[in-house]
Amino acid sequence: MQKYDESKNDYYAIAYCSRTLSETERRWPAIQIELGAIIYALRQFKPYICLMDVILHSDHKPLTFLLSKSKTHDNLARWMVELQSYNIKVVHISGNKNTVADALSRAAEDRNETTTPAVELKDIIEFPVSLSCSTFEECMPIVSMPHNVAIQGCPEPIDFLNEQRNDPLLQSIFTIKANQLLPDALDENTRLQAETLANACVVRADGCLYYCKPTEGNPIHLLMVPHSLRDIVFHAYHCSPLSGGHMGWKKTLAKIMRKYYWPSIRRDVYTLCESCITCQMRRKPRPSFRERLIPVFSEAVFAKVGLDLCGPLPVTERGNKYILNIVCWFTRFVISVPLKDARANTIAHALLTECVLKYGTMSELVTDQASSFTSHFYTEFCNLLGIQQRFATPYHSMGNGATERTFHTFQVMLSKFINIKHEDWDLFLPCVSFCYNTSINEATGETPYFLMFGRDPVFTIDRILNPTERPHMPTFDEAAEYKAQLISALHLAWSQAAEHARDYKAKMSLQYDKHARPSNFQVGDRVFFRNYTTKIGLARKLCFPWIGQFRIIKLDPPHAIITSITSPQSKPRKVHLNQIKKVVEACGPASTLPTIPEEEAEFAQQPVEPIMGYQHDSSNSNAELPVQLSPSHNDSLGNSPQYNLRSRSTIRPPRRFDTD
Incomplete structure (x- = not known):
């Protein structure tokens, strides 16, 4: 440019x-x-x-x-x-x-085969972000090093003492340790914090400031980390594959506090671990969010019908490999049809011949958002018959739960009859469907067959055991009375089934809502979406269970409309609130409180269970270290042997902190 x-x-x-x-x-x-x-x-x-x-x-x-x-x-x-x-x-x-x-x-360049390969230019890229940086170092994000990046040379070591001297709080402690006086240009909160930390810190032979962590034996000296290096320490012990591994906040805190310390370290590590994007994309919320159940009612036969496919199954001798279930949500009557493929015209033909031309046209048809049901052909087919299409939320089976549940029942029933090669399941499918329709349904308290036809079927065993019994055929004079009784019986059965269904759904909702934990989403929140797809060649267990990030642009409980932040050109999608979780954001930079929090003061006084063997400090030093150390004492500390052994303290959960 x-x-x-x-x-x-x-x-x-x-x-x-x-x-x-x-x-x-x-x-x-x-x-x-x-x-x-x-x-x-x-x-x-x-x-x-x-x-x-x-x-x-x-x-x-x-x-x-x-x-x-x-x-x-x-x-x-x-x-x-x-x-x-x-x-x-x-x-x-x-x-x-x-x-x-x-x-x-044409410039010559030393190419390395281990460098990151070139990425093909995409059609649309997110709007670049302008950064206000004064130095090159500020532009470099602190992230874990990719495995395919070659490191040229060794990084320059950090002058830790110089960083401590440049930190206002630690510089105040240095001044107190040297002159026994507080700097004048300090506010009241910083003055109180410096005085408290000065009594628990020492300056060792290397000139750096250390925090004395009390134990039952000799105190452990932890290097005081200045504000400018806290993010580096955290990312090294949490994000880096060399020393972090994205462990939980307790393990990360224990690992850092083997050698380092700063005010409010417990709260900062907890906050940063909770707001780590990589960790959030892997872990599930505990306890999981769960919206309250919203029952769906149907008050008439074939007023609301669910339709879904199951398959592909093993191909039978007749070439079938899919099961199409059509379920009346009022009577729970199931029409099950074997199909050779899942194309829209095949499904439409089966719906027309096996359902509409035998039992009539339904008012609403509920399906998922598979391409067979959202195609132009299938939409025009429903419009031609005057059927109103309803689509369930993608990857949320409860939206068409009455239909989805029949597949589980049918699979259990079919598995008890089919051969070892699973090639004859379509022969037993009509039998399974008939057995299901003639059994009592828990939701209605009646059989779907009776609610559909107003009578109970005559089974084969009835003919075998009592071949002389014949159903009563009404005469011409009894026809009107029989018709009135049939209509009355049907209306009574339907009203009782509707009342039973309402009671059953109320009971089911009460049981479901015992474990409900409604979310507190708001428009504008950043969220993750549950990952339901896995790329070919990747292991499902190694993929992130959450993808994103997305932003909520509309709330209509129990649904929400979200749009992708990383791919703004993609279309907004409608999701269930159980399928998303809120992104935890860091509330601010590390150690924003001017005073030492209560938990830090309590933690400093906690006894630590010692382990057998060497300690950090020399075994010859049995006396407790004084607050003011002479130069000779500091030198002896600096020259004492340091072993990679430590006391193991119990990590307790942090308290909930206020934002002020």
């Missing part, structure tokens, strides 16, 4: 950006590579050139004609649309004048 100097009529470079091409990009045509390079540069410099006039110099002349063309290749069209967001003018220059970019592209 160059800036034009009007006084000198010349351009001056103010920023550079470059990257290598991926294996796929190297096979692109020349014009696609050139345009891709332009798109990459515009995305990098977007915060600087947005809403400004931009002149683009290129030695590839075909680029100058792209903006004037009415139609371009599909591979270039998506980038041409992105170019429309800039006030840009493409100017062709000869190759011998494009010296800066040409020289950079």
